[in-house]
Every structure is written in structure tokens, then in C-alpha cells.
Amino acid sequence: MVENLFEQTVLWSVLTAVLWVFAARGARRLAARPTAVSMRRRSRLGLVLLCCALVATAVRAAVALALVGAAGWLGGADYLLFGTVPVVVGGLAVAALTLPAYLRVSRAARGARGDTAPDSSLDMASGAAPGALTVAAPEAASGTASDTASGAASGAASGTAPDAARGAVPDAAPGTAYDAASAAEPVAAPGGAAAQREPSDALRGLAARTRLVVPVRACCVAALLGAACTLHPPTPPYTGMFLLQGALLALAAGALTLFHQRRLDAPTARALRPAPRTRRLLRTSALLTCLAVLGAGGWSMAAEHSRLPGRMGGSSHTHAYDTGGGPSAGSGPARDVADLKGDHEGKPDRRFTLTATDRTRHLASGEKVAALAFNGRLPGPELRVRRGELVEVVLVNRDVEGGVTLHWHGVEVPNAEDGVAGVTQDAVGPGRRHVYRFRPARAGTFWYHSHQQSSTAVARGLFGALIVEEPEKPGDAGGAGPDVVDRTVVAHAWAVGGATSAGGPPRGGAGGDSGGAGGALSGVNGTGAPLRTALGDDTGPRKEKVPAGTRVRLRLVNADNCPRTYSLAGTPFEVAAIDGNPVHRPTALRGRLLRVAGGGRYDVTFRQPAGPVQLTVVGDANASSASHGFEGCGEDGAYGAGRPETASLLLAPGAVTPKETPEPVTGPVFDPLHYGTPTRAPFGPSPSFDRDFSLVLGNSFGFFDGRPMVLWTINNAVYPDIPALLVHKGDLVRTTFLNRSLDDHPMHLHGHRMLVLSKDGKKATGSPWWTDTLNVAPGERYEVAFRADNPGLWMDHCHNLDHARDGMVLHLAYDGVTSPYETGSKTGNQPE
Ligand SMILES: [Cu+2]
Numbered sequence: 001m002v003e004n005l006f007e008q009t010v011l012w013s014v015l016t017a018v019l020w021v022f023a024a025r026g027a028r029r030l031a032a033r034p035t036a037v038s039m040r041r042r043s044r045l046g047l048v049l050l051c052c053a054l055v056a057t058a059v060r061a062a063v064a065l066a067l068v069g070a071a072g073w074l075g076g077a078d079y080l081l082f083g084t085v086p087v088v089v090g091g092l093a094v095a096a097l098t099l100p101a102y103l104r105v106s107r108a109a110r111g112a113r114g115d116t117a118p119d120s121s122l123d124m125a126s127g128a129a130p131g132a133l134t135v136a137a138p139e140a141a142s143g144t145a146s147d148t149a150s151g152a153a154s155g156a157a158s159g160t161a162p163d164a165a166r167g168a169v170p171d172a173a174p175g176t177a178y179d180a181a182s183a184a185e186p187v188a189a190p191g192g193a194a195a196q197r198e199p200s201d202a203l204r205g206l207a208a209r210t211r212l213v214v215p216v217r218a219c220c221v222a223a224l225l226g227a228a229c230t231l232h233p234p235t236p237p238y239t240g241m242f243l244l245q246g247a248l249l250a251l252a253a254g255a256l257t258l259f260h261q262r263r264l265d266a267p268t269a270r271a272l273r274p275a276p277r278t279r280r281l282l283r284t285s286a287l288l289t290c291l292a293v294l295g296a297g298g299w300s301m302a303a304e305h306s307r308l309p310g311r312m313g314g315s316s317h318t319h320a321y322d323t324g325g326g327p328s329a330g331s332g333p334a335r336d337v338a339d340l341k342g343d344h345e346g347k348p349d350r351r352f353t354l355t356a357t358d359r360t361r362h363l364a365s366g367e368k369v370a371a372l373a374f375n376g377r378l379p380g381p382e383l384r385v386r387r388g389e390l391v392e393v394v395l396v397n398r399d400v401e402g403g404v405t406l407h408w409h410g411v412e413v414p415n416a417e418d419g420v421a422g423v424t425q426d427a428v429g430p431g432r433r434h435v436y437r438f439r440p441a442r443a444g445t446f447w448y449h450s451h452q453q454s455s456t457a458v459a460r461g462l463f464g465a466l467i468v469e470e471p472e473k474p475g476d477a478g479g480a481g482p483d484v485v486d487r488t489v490v491a492h493a494w495a496v497g498g499a500t501s502a503g504g505p506p507r508g509g510a511g512g513d514s515g516g517a518g519g520a521l522s523g524v525n526g527t528g529a530p531l532r533t534a535l536g537d538d539t540g541p542r543k544e545k546v547p548a549g550t551r552v553r554l555r556l557v558n559a560d561n562c563p564r565t566y567s568l569a570g571t572p573f574e575v576a577a578i579d580g581n582p583v584h585r586p587t588a589l590r591g592r593l594l595r596v597a598g599g600g601r602y603d604v605t606f607r608q609p610a611g612p613v614q615l616t617v618v619g620d621a622n623a624s625s626a627s628h629g630f631e632g633c634g635e636d637g638a639y640g641a642g643r644p645e646t647a648s649l650l651l652a653p654g655a656v657t658p659k660e661t662p663e664p665v666t667g668p669v670f671d672p673l674h675y676g677t678p679t680r681a682p683f684g685p686s687p688s689f690d691r692d693f694s695l696v697l698g699n700s701f702g703f704f705d706g707r708p709m710v711l712w713t714i715n716n717a718v719y720p721d722i723p724a725l726l727v728h729k730g731d732l733v734r735t736t737f738l739n740r741s742l743d744d745h746p747m748h749l750h751g752h753r754m755l756v757l758s759k760d761g762k763k764a765t766g767s768p769w770w771t772d773t774l775n776v777a778p779g780e781r782y783e784v785a786f787r788a789d790n791p792g793l794w795m796d797h798c799h800n801l802d803h804a805r806d807g808m809v810l811h812l813a814y815d816g817v818t819s820p821y822e823t824g825s826k827t828g829n830q831p832e
Helices: 002-032 036-071 073-113 137-142 145-158 161-166 191-196 201-207 210-231 239-265 277-306 454-460 621-627 801-805
Strands: 350-362 368-374 383-386 391-397 407-409 432-438 444-449 463-469 484-495 531-535 541-545 551-558 564-569 574-578 593-596 601-607 613-618 644-652 691-704 707-714 724-727 732-739 745-749 754-759 773-776 781-787 793-798 809-814
Touching: 002 036, 002 073, 002 201, 002 210, 002 732, 036 073, 036 201, 036 210, 073 201, 073 210, 073 239, 073 691, 210 239, 277 691, 277 707, 350 383, 368 454, 368 484, 383 391, 444 454, 444 551, 444 601, 454 801, 463 484, 463 551, 484 644, 531 613, 531 644, 551 564, 551 593, 564 601, 593 601, 691 724, 691 745, 724 732, 732 745, 732 773, 773 781, 793 801
Parallel strands: 350 391, 383 463, 484 551, 541 644, 691 732, 724 809
Antiparallel strands: 350 368, 391 432, 407 444, 444 463, 484 531, 551 601, 564 593, 564 613, 574 601, 613 644, 691 707, 732 781, 745 773, 745 793, 754 781, 793 809
16 A cells, blocks of 8 residues: 555656646647637646646645555655645646636637637627737736737737737737727638737737646646655655744745746847747757756765765764664763673673685586685685673684674674674775674574675675574474484575686676776676575575474575565464564464565474475566666565475485475465464553654665665765664664655664564564564555663664665664774775
């Protein structure tokens, strides 16, 4: 609904603007028609056009109102205020002033043609002869009709022979009503001659009246500005911008009136005469040149203005805060991100080394990938630890030019261990190392990945699974035991066929242009390298023998940008955990598709039946870029159009003939909102929240870092202009996500987990649904809540990493926390 209304808003704003442009052009040129007949035709056409524009305006207003109704005030306020209100006001003026003026011209012109009796109801001044057209005296006083009069007078004054022949009123003075008997051309001359006759000055005067021309032109300006504000909406707060827009439009209307007045008062009253062809040509080319110069100037100014500074300071943190209705900044204890470290003193319980390299690697199929890999593996090695253990991971960057970091996706690590280049550390350059230490507080399925140039780093392979098991009960919550199969299945689309360095590596992810932020990782795209979906490094079917009765846990990790849809066929199953958070008493599902957010995880469990069970990924990674113009996730909000991929995992007690392989399930898609059994959560849907944030995810046409593109915006802004969400430690925070854009956005909050309160206004009623990466599909609205209990500066961004690279990033900032690190091209830190 919201998605549809959003699209309609954009569509109608453009259509409305186009119609008003034509209507304005018609109104301006009506007086200059060469013959009475063509004037009559044009006035009728103009009437039709005006009616169309008014209807379009009404529809535009209705759509904007409906959007506000469906998505709330914040979801549609900008479209209503900037795109609708001014053009509706203008439309009302047109309906009140211009429509009657047009009707009058149309009638007068009909009379002028001579084949119809003039409309006797038309402004019959007392004593005027039948068939005579009179400009009503009361109007003359208004100063509007005086245009007509003075126009006619000046026309007469110009004294050209045809004027004289038509008997222009010689003594018509401004402010005086005059009898424009000649306007009606009373003699029913033989049709052809009358049709060829020039309109009288009086008729031209009617067609050149201010009320006929100016309101339409003002409305055109309002509609054009409204369309611009719809395609590139202003950032909140809106009050000042709205007042400014109103003032600008009032000025424009005044200027248009003055301008029109001057044209009418000019000695030759140009508005009443068709300009010579050469002059029109000159004028048009001058106008086009002006527009071109303005356009080019505006373009380069906007491009330049959008360029990111070479250094963006975490320490200065100059950008604005969104306080969410809570206390403003200044009272929190001053702390440095670098001090918010894990335990770097004690002896670690687990120690890993991850070495990043830039080499061509091979998938199991033999296909080449221009990979960035940890320990030479695609994906990186799976790390298994126990809850509460002190984990140490040494990151070594052997030769990844652009630098590497390690982010522990979904784990509430201390801020300094979060691995975001330029926010919590500097990127680790070639030949350097960095030590991370943390104690995972919850068991579950997580993953790690580089957060330096992450859109390319993750696409090319710098990621792996991180599994946290319960310390006491291995085999129950995850650890492998004799009767338990526990498998991590990482789905990823690899760009195959690439060679290293020389030609620049192809980019993976969801396809589309690279445009990247520079450095070795972004490489040169456009090679059109095909994406192959793999489970791990395997793009083909994989088989595993599992005795019947064995308890199986499959940990599905989606290491891609777009949602992934999975089919698990051959058995009922439970969704045991979402994003590493156990579901309370899950119930058995059968025939449901599972859609996992980009960066999200589902644990599914089942007991192996006597027959085979098959996990497949539905949807072709290549279909997405082809079917969607905005490097998006495809028409159905996920990869591809529902075709099963070749990558699959078959679990069976014995040999399986192709016939016995279960068909992929067809849906519907599982929704966690009402799944599982309710249990106590630390906070519910309706306590009072300390802060309440609203994030509208949208599209806008604009520039990012000098490049024109379709922007992915949050509250109509892109990084670094999106205000940081300000919190104090201990705050209970509610955030509303509303997606009125054309693509899915898996919103990922670092260092915290969010409890889903509602979706599209429907309360969550099942097991508490905790998530760290929430896919918000077009049109969806989610309310989530979290406790601000982990001080630091945290990323809150779209985990479609291409969107993040293009600015869909903001921060959750604890008051008083500052970072000594900086991002930007001059710093070597480019988190996305
Ligand atoms: Cu996104």
C-alpha cells in the first residue's frame, strides 16, 4: 500500500507538472492566435487542458493525503507540504479566476466567428446592442480589465491599417468599460472569410487578461517546484522550508503579475500580437541557452556540494543530533571510543588468527573468483566459541591494499572491538595487524566481516561464520554431539571468472555499477562478471549422510545484500533462532519458505526423517541486476524470480534417487511476527520510551560524492547529513522504520539487539522477536525497541552494502562519547 502510494506520488507529481506547463504555455499564447477561429479552438483546448491539470492536481493531493493516512505524518508530510499544498492553492485560484475567463473568451470567439448567435447572457451591459460584447464595468475597476482596455487602446494607438479597419475602440481608456461591438463581428460573412479574420483587439484583450494568464503560470511554477521537491524531498524539519517555499511562490506570482502587466502596457502590447517568427526563434533559443547554462551550473554546483570531505571527524562529530524527544547532548560522561575496550589483560580462552589476502581463489566447481579471503578460504573459516569465553582474534592483513577490519555482526562487543574503520579503529593496512578481544554474552549464530570498504570486501569474500555455543550443554543448543548434526550454511553470490589485479576485479553483491569509493577493493567494475550463488563455496548440489532420527540444526547465514529465500523440503521444521536469538517454544512449520534478510540468520531444526531433506536457495542472483534498475533486489524483493539455484544441501540416511529428491516448497513465506510462544520480554509494546525515533527510508534523485544517482535516503538525507540518534546509557528507545522506497533495506544496528514491537501496525504476538538485521521491504513499517546499554558510537545502517556505500548510514551516538578516528578519502578509512 505505502509502496504503491509512494510510486503514485512520484508519478502524479511529474504528470501534474507536465500538464501545468502545457496549460501555462497555452494561456500565455492564447491572445496571440492569428484568427478568431483558432482562438476559439485554442480556448476550448485550453479549457480541456486546465480541467485535466486540475483533476491531476486533485489526484495528486488525494494520493499524498492517502500516504499520510497510511504511513503517518512523517511518512508523507514532505509530499503533502511541498508537493501538494502550493499547487492546490494555485489550482483553486485557477478554478476561481482562469476558468471563467477562458469560458468568456471561448464564447466571445464563438460569436466572433459569426456562424452562431452570440451568447446574450455574456456580459450584457445595459443598453448594449444585441450581439455586442462588453467588458463589464465592475471588472474594469479591479484593474484586471484595465489590462484589456489599455491593451486595446494601445493596439489602437499603434494605428495599423487592419486595426483601423476593424474599428478598434479609439477612446477606450484604462479603467473605462468600452463597447467592443466589433468583437462579435455581427455580420455573418461567408464562412471562409470570417474564419480567416483576425480576432478583434477586444477579443485579444479578453484573452490577454491577467486573470487568465497569471494564475496558470503561477500554478505551473508551483507544480514544477512541487515535482522537484517530490523527486528530491527536503530534509526535516519542514517548517522553515515550507515557509520559504511559500514566500518564494508568492514572490514568483507577484513577479509574473508585474511582468504580464508590463507586457500589456508596452506601446505595442506584444501580448496581443503574435511576435514575429524571428523574434520568437531568438527568444526560444535565448531561453533554452539560459536553461542549459542554469542546468549545467546547478548540476555542477550540486555535484560539488555533495562531495564528501576528505576527513570526517568522529571527534568533532559536527553533524546534528536527533534527540528523539529526549534530553539533548551535553550531560553524558565524556568518553573516548578507544577506551571502551574488551578485556585485553587476561589469558584468552580461544585464540584465532585471520589472515587476509588478495588472490584468485577457486570455488568447489573450479570457477575462479578474484577474491579477498581470510586464511585462503571462501568464505573465511568458521569460528566456534562458547558463551562467556574470552575470545581473541588476531587480524593480519597480508596484502589487501584497501585495508581490512573485523566486525562481529550481531555480537554486543565493547565499542572499541566493533571493527568499523574510522569509527572504532583505523583500517588495518597491508603488513599490519590488529587484536580483537571480547566475551560473547549470548549463544547463537553470528558472522564476521570486514567493515572497511565493506560493499566490496564482503562481496569478494572477507567474511565467515561465528558460532557461539552454550558452555554447558554442547549438543543441545548447538555443539555437535553424536546424535546431532549442526551445520552452518552461508549463502553468498560470488562474482566468478575474474582475474586478480591486472584488469581490476569484478564486484559481487547485487550487481549494478561499482562507482565505489576508490582504493584497491573497489576495483574496476563493468566486467559484467556473472554472479553464482553458493552455499559456502559450492555452487552445486552437496550431499550428507544423516541417520534417521538425528536432530539437525542448520544455521542459515545470508552473506549477501538482498534477502535470500530458502526452501527446506522433505520435513517439518522449526525456526529455532533468529539472528542468534532463540525463539521461545517454536512450533513446527511445513511448506513455508524462509526469507532471511541480507546479513541476517535463521537457525532451523528438525529430526531427520527416513527420507531425504533438501535445502535450496530460491532465486537467481543474476536476475536481480537485470530486472531492477536501481541495483536492487529484484521485483519480488529478493534475488531473482523464484527459480531454485543449483546450490543445494541434501541430507539423507542413505542413497537417494533423483526421483526421491523432494520438490522445493512454494510458500507462503514464514513471518516471525506471530511465531512461537509469548514469554516475558524486558519491555513490551507500550511502556513509556525515553526516546522515539522515526526513520523513513526513501528514494531521491540527487548526487552523492559528486555522482548523480538514485539516492537511498533516511529521512530524505544521506550520510553524513543524517542526524545521529542521540541516547544516554539506560534509555529505552523506540525506533520506527518506514520504507517508502523501491527496494528492501535490511537495517542493521551495531552493538545492540532490537525487539520487534509491531509490523504494519500489527502487534508482535509470538515469541519475543529479537533481531539485529531487520529487513524492511518496500511499504513496510516496523516498530522496534532496544535498551541503550552498550555505550559507544555505533553504526546503524542498511546492510545492503551497496546502499550503505551510497550513504544509507547513520550513527547511534551515546552522549559524551567521542572517537579519535576519522573517515574520508584522506584518512584511508572508508567503512562502507
Ligand atoms: Cu538499503
